[in-house]
Amino acid sequence: xxxxxxxxxxxxxxxxxxxxxxxxxxxxxxxxxxxxxxxxxxxxxxxxxxxxxxxxxxxxxxxxxxxxxxxxxxxxxxxxxxxxxxxxxxxxxxxxxxxxxxxxxxxxxxxxxxxxxxxxxxxxxxxxxxxxxxxxxxxxxxxxxxxxxxxxxxxxxxxxxxxxxxxxxxxxxxxxxxxxxxxxxxxxxxxxxxxxxxxxxxxxxxxxxxxxxxxxxxxxxxxxxxxxxxxxxxxxxxxxxxxxxxxxxxxxxxxxxxxxxxxxxxxxxxxxxxxxxxxxxxxxxxxxxxxxxxxxxxxxxxxxxxxxxxxxxxxxxxxxxxxxxxxxxxxxxxxxxxxxxxxxxxxxxxxxxxxxxxxxxxxxxxxxxxxxxxxxx
Amino acid sequence: xxxxxxxxxxxxxxxxxxxxxxxxxxxxxxxxxxxxxxxxxxxxxxxxxxxxxxxxxxxxxxxxxxxxxxxxxxxxxxxxxxxxxxxxxxxxxxxxxxxxxxxxxxxxxxxxxxxxxxxxxxxxxxxxxxxxxxxxxxxxxxxxxxxxxxxxxxxxxxxxxxxxxxxxxxxxxxxxxxxxxxxxxxxxxxxxxxxxxxxxxxxxxxxxxxxxxxxxxxxxxxxxxxxxxxxxxxxxxxxxxxxxxxx
Numbered sequence: 109x110x111x112x113x114x115x116x117x118x119x120x121x122x123x124x125x126x127x128x129x130x131x132x133x134x135x136x137x138x139x140x141x142x143x144x145x146x147x148x149x150x151x152x153x154x155x156x157x158x159x160x161x162x163x164x165x166x167x168x169x170x171x172x173x174x175x176x177x178x179x180x181x182x183x184x185x186x187x188x189x190x191x192x193x194x195x196x197x198x199x200x201x202x203x204x205x206x207x208x209x210x211x212x213x214x215x216x217x218x219x220x221x222x223x224x225x226x227x228x229x230x231x232x233x234x235x236x237x238x239x240x241x242x243x244x245x246x247x248x249x250x251x252x253x254x255x256x257x258x259x260x261x262x263x264x265x266x267x268x269x270x271x272x273x274x275x276x277x278x279x280x281x282x283x284x285x286x287x288x289x290x291x292x293x294x295x296x297x298x299x300x301x302x303x304x305x306x307x308x309x310x311x312x313x314x315x316x317x318x319x320x321x322x323x324x325x326x327x328x329x330x331x332x333x334x335x336x337x338x339x340x341x342x343x344x345x346x347x348x349x350x351x352x353x354x355x356x357x358x359x360x361x362x363x364x365x366x367x368x369x370x371x372x373x374x375x376x377x378x379x380x381x382x383x384x385x386x387x388x389x390x391x392x393x394x395x396x397x398x399x400x401x402x403x404x405x406x407x408x409x410x411x412x413x414x415x416x417x418x419x420x421x422x423x424x425x426x427x428x429x430x431x432x433x434x435x436x437x438x439x440x441x442x443x444x445x446x447x448x449x450x451x452x453x454x455x456x457x458x459x460x461x462x463x464x465x466x467x468x469x470x471x472x473x474x475x476x477x478x479x480x481x482x483x484x485x
Numbered sequence: 486x487x488x489x490x491x492x493x494x495x496x497x498x499x500x501x502x503x504x505x506x507x508x509x510x511x512x513x514x515x516x517x518x519x520x521x522x523x524x525x526x527x528x529x530x531x532x533x534x535x536x537x538x539x540x541x542x543x544x545x546x547x548x549x550x551x552x553x554x555x556x557x558x559x560x561x562x563x564x565x566x567x568x569x570x571x572x573x574x575x576x577x578x579x580x581x582x583x584x585x586x587x588x589x590x591x592x593x594x595x596x597x598x599x600x601x602x603x604x605x606x607x608x609x610x611x612x613x614x615x616x617x618x619x620x621x622x623x624x625x626x627x628x629x630x631x632x633x634x635x636x637x638x639x640x641x642x643x644x645x646x647x648x649x650x651x652x653x654x655x656x657x658x659x660x661x662x663x664x665x666x667x668x669x670x671x672x673x674x675x676x677x678x679x680x681x682x683x684x685x686x687x688x689x690x691x692x693x694x695x696x697x698x699x700x701x702x703x704x705x706x707x708x709x710x711x712x713x714x715x716x717x718x719x720x721x722x723x724x725x726x727x728x729x730x731x732x
Contacts, residue, residue: 165637185640198638202656211652212642263642 114141115177116267116299117162122171124157124323131157133323135171139301139316141266144293146302146310149320150346155303158320159269162301163192176266186215191260192269195276197252199244205231205255206240212263230262233292250281257289261296270302274309286313307347311335319343321475336395336468337381342475344393351441352393352472353415360386367392367471371436375413376466383471390471396442398468401431403452404459414463417441419456429453433460494714501707523704530705533693537709540690543605544674547612552666554613555620556658562621563628577618588615589682596683603685611683612673619672620665627661667720674713 117139124132132154139145147155160166162173164185172181180188191212200208209227218226231237234254244252253273260268273289274282290313293300304310310317311331318328319342327339338344341352355369365377367390375392382390394413404416417435424447431443441462445451454460504520528534561567562574580588589611596607635657639649655662677691684692694706 163637163641165640184645185637186643186645190641192638192641194634194638196632196634198632198634200635200638200653211639211644215643215648259638259642 115139116141116143116175117301118174119158119162120172120174122158122161122168122173124154124161124166125169130323132161132168135323135325137318137325137328139267139299141299142297143315144290144300144302144313146304146314146317147320148304148307148310148317148346150305153320154323155305155320156271157323159192159271159301159303162267163190163269164188189265190267190269191263191265192271193253193256193260193273195271195273197244197256197273199252199255199259201244203243204240205236205242205244205247208244208255209259209262211259216263226262227258230258233261233295234258235288249277250285253277253285254288257292261292261298264296265298267299267301270300272304273302274304274306282309289313311347319346321346326475337383337470338393338472339383340473340475341391344470344472349396349442350393351396351399351435351439352391353435353439354389354391354437356389357382357385357387357471364466365471369415369436371415373413373415373436375415375469377469377471378467381470383473385471385473391474392469392471394464394469396430397444397446399441399443399445399462399464401433401443401445401454402461402463403454404461409463412463413466413469414461415441416459416461419454419458419460422453422456431460433462435462497707497710497714501704501711503704503707523708527705527708530703532688533690533703533705533709536688536693537690539605539687540674543608543612543689544670546609547616547673548666548670550609550613551616551620551669552662555617555665555669556624556662558617558621559624559628559661562625563631577621580615580618581622585615585676585678589679592679593682603683604687607683607685608680608687608689611679612669612676615676615679616669616672619668620662623665623668624658624661627658631657663724671717 115138117137119135119137122132122135123130135154135158137158147158149155157166161168162175164180164183164187168181172179174180175188175190200211203211206227209230210223213223213226227240228237231239234257236251236254236258239247239251239255244255247255253276256273270289274285277285286309289300302310302313314331316328316330317334319326319334321342327334327343334343335347338347338350344350344352353369353371353375355367355375358366358368358374360366360379360382363379365379365382367375367377369375369392377392401419415436417433419431419433420440421432423430423432426447428447429443429445431445433441433443435441443462499516501523502519502521503516504518504522558573558577562570592607592611592614593603596603601607631654636649636653639653640646644652675691676689677695680689681692681695688696690709694702697703697706
């Protein structure tokens with residue numbers, strides 16, 4: 109498992125324009141062999157179009173696509189060493205499970221005994237042995253999904269493309285299939301390129317992920333990297349709740365940037381999390397679970413970042429408390445605090461102080477607000 | 486209502502077993518007792534059997550050619566955008582809606598103008614013309630609900646466009662093709678109006694029956710009618726059984 113350093117997929121300045129829209133805009137991307145790589149973004153961000161171009165179902169308007177070092181930009185899907193798991197599964201309704209899985213092998217004129225063996229093997233891999241004679245219509249959604257995975261993997265492609273393969277399943281089955289897919293990927297060691305709009309899914313499954321918006325990549329990195337140090341406001345908001353404060357960078361020195369936020373407090377941000385921004389106006393943020401909420405009394409620890417505010421709402425969730433706080437500059441901040449059963453809970457309306465470690469602070473590039481069609485996700 | 490639909494068929498079957506005493510050219514419609522004589526002497530009427538065989542030949546060739554052309558037409562209509570597409574679609578419906586007598590007359594004029602000798606060929610051209618739209622429409626209905634990603638999956642698994650069509654598209658639209666083809670067959674086998682215009686001196690089964698109706702219909706006509714009907718029933722029943730098995 110994991111990256112081998114060899115590049116399996118390379119997209120070089122790829123654009124795809126339809127009649128009046130640009131679906132993918134000058135996109136450059138490299139995926140290493142053996143990686144579980146996710147393209148994450150709201151609907152309409154171009155992630156599926158990107159996947160379809162790699163599969164050969166759409167032709168890029170500009171740019172080149174390489175698979176395993178070979179330029180495949182102009183090759184049709186049936187000449188590419190890539191297989192796809194479609195969102196709708198796209199099983200052949202007139203064929204049995206066995207014939208569905210055997211379809212790719214038959215095209216390659218694999219011997220009958222070999223077809224038999226490999227189909228059986230891949231059905232075992234997806235935990236569906238004994239279903240050979242069934243028709244797709246006799247299977248549940250989850251089972252159809254497994255057949256679709258088996259049908260693609262039996263060909264031992266260099267790269268497996270998965271287009272929101274779990275989108276049609278209910279939550280419980282989704283969680284189960286996430287683990288299952290991850291297990292299969294580790295077992296076969298094939299590069300997986302996974303498209304999803306579900307940030308949790310992308311984070312639990314991927315080695316690396318790219319967050320996309322408006323046909324461009326906003327940020328690429330390991331899930332922890334992208335979550336803990338988002339580069340843009342959009343990424344910060346898409347990957348989970350985030351608290352953003354407007355401010356101005358006063359100085360950058362000794363690996364630490366000092367940001368004066370509107371409302372008075374000075375926050376320290378590690379320079380590595382400034383994403384190259386110097387003295388300018390920025391938005392700084394911190395994830396809600398990194399914050400500790402205390403009653404506003406006594407001196408603030410000078411080693412930590414802290415802001416003061418008024419507690420608006422305290423919600424008890426069981427495993428945690430969720431607090432909504434009116435912070436500096438009229439910003440609303442959210443805090444998740446684990447329910448340790450020890451800390452006293454301040455009353456709503458009282459003054460509170462929010463503290464967190466400077467290394468948990470990040471600065472982002474502002475983005476335009478989410479369009480309505482992006483929010484529905 | 487069901488009686489209303491079924492009575493003509495029952496009468497036809499009954500008369501094929503009617504022991505009429507009269508010989509040609511007079512046929513009595515009075516019931517005179519049960520016999521299977523006419524089934525034994527099915528070939529006894531001069532001219533009837535050749536006409537019937539010609540009609541079968543015509544219906545089969547019409548069915549096959551219409552099925553192929555109609556399927557291609559449906560594919561073009563559903564899959565591609567091209568100038569004049571709406572026109573093709575309208576023409577298809579106009580073809581179905583136009584009175585047969587007008588089609589027959591204009592076809593005859595057309596054939597005479599081009600100096601094509603009337604006979605099997607003109608019958609065949611005419612029959613394909615008025616049945617192809619039916620095939621196109623039934624296949625199109627089947628295609629419009631078609632999930633294209635199934636074809637993409639086939640290509641993804643290494644099937645070129647031709648293999649994709651033969652292995653995936655065609656099997657999935659085949660019920661539509663079959664329905665259209667059977668309709669073409671049925672329309673062709675009993676066509677009278679258009680055929681009477683373009684047949685020239687060739688005699689099809691319906692034309693022959695019409696020709697003798699003034700002097701009396703020999704019971705063999707009922708025999709052929711019953712045979713066609715029973716064959717149709719058998720085909721329908723076997724498709725039903727076949728589909729049950731598949732499901």
